[in-house]
Amino acid sequence: MNHKMIKVLQISSLAYIxxxxxxxxxxxxxxxxxxxxxxxxxxxSVAIGLIAIPLxxxxxxxxTYVFFGLQKYAKPEEKANVL
Amino acid sequence: xxxxxxxxxxxxxxxxKCTGCGECVAACKVENNVAIVGAEESEMDRTMFWMDIITxxxxxxxxxxxxxxxxxxxxxxxxxxTKVCPVRATYRNDEGIVTQIFPQCIGCRYCMAACPYTVxxxxxxAPDWPEEMNSSLNPDVSVRPVGVVEKCTFCIHxxxxxxxxxxxxxxxLREGDYLPACSESCPTDAISFGDLNDPHSEVNKLAxxxxxxxxxxxxxxxxxxxxxxxxx
Amino acid sequence: MDKSTMENSNEDLDLFRSIEYTGNGFYWTxxxxxxxxxxxxxxxxxxxxxxxxxxxxAQPISWGFYIVNFVFFxxxxxxxxxxxxxxxxxxxxxxRPITRMAEIITAIVLAxxxxxxxxxxxxxxxxxxxxxxxxxxxxxLWDVTSITAYxxxxxVYLYLPMIPxxxxxxxxxxxxxxxxxxxxxxxxxxxxxxxxxxxAINILMIMVIPIAVSVHTVISYIFAMxxxxxxxxTIFGPYFVAGAIFSGIxxxxxxxxxxxxxxxxxxxxxLIHFQYLSTLLLIMSIIWFYFTFSEYLTTFYGNEPxxxxxxxxxxxxxxAPYFWLMVFCNFAVPVIILSFKKTKxxxxxxxxxxxxxxxxWLERLIIVVPSLANPRLEYPVGIYIPTxxxxxxxxxxxxxxxxxxxxxxxxxxxxxxxxxxxxRESSIKEVAHRLQSYxxxxxxxxELERALK
Numbered sequence: 001m002n003h004k005m006i007k008v009l010q011i012s013s014l015a016y017i018x019x020x021x022x023x024x025x026x027x028x029x030x031x032x033x034x035x036x037x038x039x040x041x042x043x044x045s046v047a048i049g050l051i052a053i054p055l056x057x058x059x060x061x062x063x064t065y066v067f068f069g070l071q072k073y074a075k076p077e078e079k080a081n082v083l
Numbered sequence: 084x085x086x087x088x089x090x091x092x093x094x095x096x097x098x099x100k101c102t103g104c105g106e107c108v109a110a111c112k113v114e115n116n117v118a119i120v121g122a123e124e125s126e127m128d129r130t131m132f133w134m135d136i137i138t139x140x141x142x143x144x145x146x147x148x149x150x151x152x153x154x155x156x157x158x159x160x161x162x163x164x165t166k167v168c169p170v171r172a173t174y175r176n177d178e179g180i181v182t183q184i185f186p187q188c189i190g191c192r193y194c195m196a197a198c199p200y201t202v203x204x205x206x207x208x209a210p211d212w213p214e215e216m217n218s219s220l221n222p223d224v225s226v227r228p229v230g231v232v233e234k235c236t237f238c239i240h241x242x243x244x245x246x247x248x249x250x251x252x253x254x255x256l257r258e259g260d261y262l263p264a265c266s267e268s269c270p271t272d273a274i275s276f277g278d279l280n281d282p283h284s285e286v287n288k289l290a291x292x293x294x295x296x297x298x299x300x301x302x303x304x305x306x307x308x309x310x311x312x313x314x315x
Numbered sequence: 316m317d318k319s320t321m322e323n324s325n326e327d328l329d330l331f332r333s334i335e336y337t338g339n340g341f342y343w344t345x346x347x348x349x350x351x352x353x354x355x356x357x358x359x360x361x362x363x364x365x366x367x368x369x370x371x372x373a374q375p376i377s378w379g380f381y382i383v384n385f386v387f388f389x390x391x392x393x394x395x396x397x398x399x400x401x402x403x404x405x406x407x408x409x410x411r412p413i414t415r416m417a418e419i420i421t422a423i424v425l426a427x428x429x430x431x432x433x434x435x436x437x438x439x440x441x442x443x444x445x446x447x448x449x450x451x452x453x454x455x456l457w458d459v460t461s462i463t464a465y466x467x468x469x470x471v472y473l474y475l476p477m478i479p480x481x482x483x484x485x486x487x488x489x490x491x492x493x494x495x496x497x498x499x500x501x502x503x504x505x506x507x508x509x510x511x512x513x514x515a516i517n518i519l520m521i522m523v524i525p526i527a528v529s530v531h532t533v534i535s536y537i538f539a540m541x542x543x544x545x546x547x548x549t550i551f552g553p554y555f556v557a558g559a560i561f562s563g564i565x566x567x568x569x570x571x572x573x574x575x576x577x578x579x580x581x582x583x584x585x586l587i588h589f590q591y592l593s594t595l596l597l598i599m600s601i602i603w604f605y606f607t608f609s610e611y612l613t614t615f616y617g618n619e620p621x622x623x624x625x626x627x628x629x630x631x632x633x634x635a636p637y638f639w640l641m642v643f644c645n646f647a648v649p650v651i652i653l654s655f656k657k658t659k660x661x662x663x664x665x666x667x668x669x670x671x672x673x674x675x676w677l678e679r680l681i682i683v684v685p686s687l688a689n690p691r692l693e694y695p696v697g698i699y700i701p702t703x704x705x706x707x708x709x710x711x712x713x714x715x716x717x718x719x720x721x722x723x724x725x726x727x728x729x730x731x732x733x734x735x736x737x738x739r740e741s742s743i744k745e746v747a748h749r750l751q752s753y754x755x756x757x758x759x760x761x762e763l764e765r766a767l768k
Contacts, residue, residue: 069511190437230437
């Protein structure tokens with residue numbers, strides 16, 4: 001498999017992780033509205049959401065940081081090779 | 084007709100009058116299409132009762148005192164079961180009835196584990212009736228699928244019917260319009276039912292009686308089923 | 316590759332053996348495991364078709380093996396990430412050959428454990444209701460959230476420290492080449508890349524500890540949030556976390572002993588590693604006993620009738636054999652065997668580890684079932700006897716764990732190669748420097764400057 005293909009795969013796998021994380025966050029966020037609509041302990045839901053939502057984003061951010069960090073600091077000749 | 088939300092349906096069971104005949108249990112089973120399980124399943128403690136009779140024995144033989152407690156769902160005002168449901172398949176409606184939404188239930192049985200009165204049953208297998216009984220199922224109550232939790236609903240379908248009738252006749256809901264099957268069928272009139280919020284209702288008066296107590300009151304679940312203690 | 320790394324990679328050839336060499340034993344084992352898994356799945360298929368009636372559960376014992384195993388597996392998953400993060404955080408140098416295996420256990424077992432509540436659902440097809448109508452105030456949703464978070468964090472925490480190793484495999488030309496190329500993220504071992512990676516690992520290891528603690532805490536909350544006798548206890552959160560770490564270490568040591576034996580890794584997984592870990596196990600055993608003691612003494616002294624019925628059920632009733640076996644397995648065996656140098660050997664440690672796993676599984680059983688078996692009102696109650704379906708799915712769960720571990724070992728090194736090399740190359744100097752700095756009258760350079768000013 002060529003380098004370009006690998007690169008596309010890597011970027012898309014990273015994108016999938018973001019999709020997953022955002023989906024989880026959207027889910028938690030939507031549950032806040034469900035709780036509000038049904039008048040069902042909204043404060044508890046908000047408290048959980050406040051912790052959980054940033055957490056998932058943080059996990060994905062770390063992964064993204066490493067990925068781009070590694071690309072940025074790869075040896076120049078290999079970099080040219082890959083891109 | 085009173086606005087919905089002004090009612091607080093409750094039940095008072097007079098233990099002096101109860102003979103333990105089991106008519107309420109039978110009436111409930113028929114009314115609510117509660118599944119009948121076979122002998123083998125029954126042996127495994129999988130019988131289903133929305134209304135059950137708990138029998139307690141006090142004292143040594145031959146001076147035993149046997150008491151029968153007809154046990155519906157207690158429809159707590161502060162229900163431990165609804166709190167833990169992950170999908171809102173059980174909730175306390177604004178008239179105080181703790182209802183089950185059968186098509187919503189995922190069957191995790193958390194509510195069963197959380198109920199301090201153990202009133203809930205689970206459909207371990209798909210419900211099944213003897214061939215001849217299929218035509219006698221009550222069309223007002225849904226037949227539950229396999230894998231969901233169920234329990235007494237205070238015959239909430241009867242409330243809907245009573246309300247519709249009252250609306251059709253353009254009047255308010257009167258006392259006695261809405262009675263669950265157990266209360267209606269009791270041969271000794273031990274089970275009274277009505278609106279606890281209505282100051283003139285029978286249940287309101289009985290619930291204030293000195294004999295009135297509620298099951299496991301100390302748990303703070305605020306059940307809406309009162310018992311009138313046995314007196315000689 | 317320059318000469319020195321070439322030599323080192325030759326030195327660590329043992330670590331590649333599981334990837335580059337596949338014996339017949341591997342295929343036989345995989346075949347057997349797949350058979351066990353297929354049997355379990357058949358049971359599950361049966362259950363979905365006919366309903367949960369095929370299990371031994373009934374009323375009021377409406378939770379059984381599935382929930383017990385859920386708690387048990389999630390407990391084991393604490394081996395990994397938590398231990399690895401704590402060892403990294405405390406800069407314990409002996410962690411190097413251990414952390415990877417610990418992290419794999421976490422990732423695999425967490426996936427297995429996390430799926431267990433689904434086995435327990437009467438209507439698994441309605442899972443989507445959790446998405447559309449979930450109630451965040453239900454402890455079950457807390458579980459869903461925190462297990463998802465822990466799974467995400469621990470897989471990332473497994474993956475990141477593996478990148479340099481994947482690059483080593485890529486450079487060796489191990490097949491499938493594209494896989495290692497894809498996963499190595501263009502790692503070339505440059506100092507800047509190393510800095511980026513290390514920073515990320517440091518952030519993650521701090522993040523992962525509270526997440527791990529929260530996971531088992533909220534699992535205990537499933538029980539503790541109800542008002543049922545035997546469950547409604549404030550100690551449950553820490554009690555479960557301690558138990559989880561306890562069983563986790565045991566599972567980790569079994570995996571380490573097996574792997575060491577099969578691939579002859581005595582050079583890497585030395586007796587000293589096992590001895591350090593088993594000291595940790597001994598401490599956890601004592602902590603476990605302390606928690607158990609406080610939990611039951613408060614119940615006993617308080618003497619509330621409902622609580623006492625559950626208590627008696629465990630201590631002298633139907634569950635007494637299990638209860639006392641649990642105390643024996645979790646406390647007597649570890650303390651006796653691990654307290655003496657003579658018995659603190661690899662076979663001894665293996666016995667203790669199995670004993671702890673059995674004991675901790677029993678503990679989960681003893682927490683779940685007796686409270687359900689003693690309802691407050693007077694109902695007739697039978698005994699819970701699990702059926703073949705439940706045993707089959709339990710076996711399948713264990714088999715999936717072993718299979719996952721084997722498949723992982725087939726493609727990735729189970730011992731972190733780069734961390735071993737790093738340890739060999741620089742950690743002695745680093746540790747010496749660190750020790751120096753603990754001593755009186757020695758100063759770091761900047762401290763010295765400040766002192767002179």
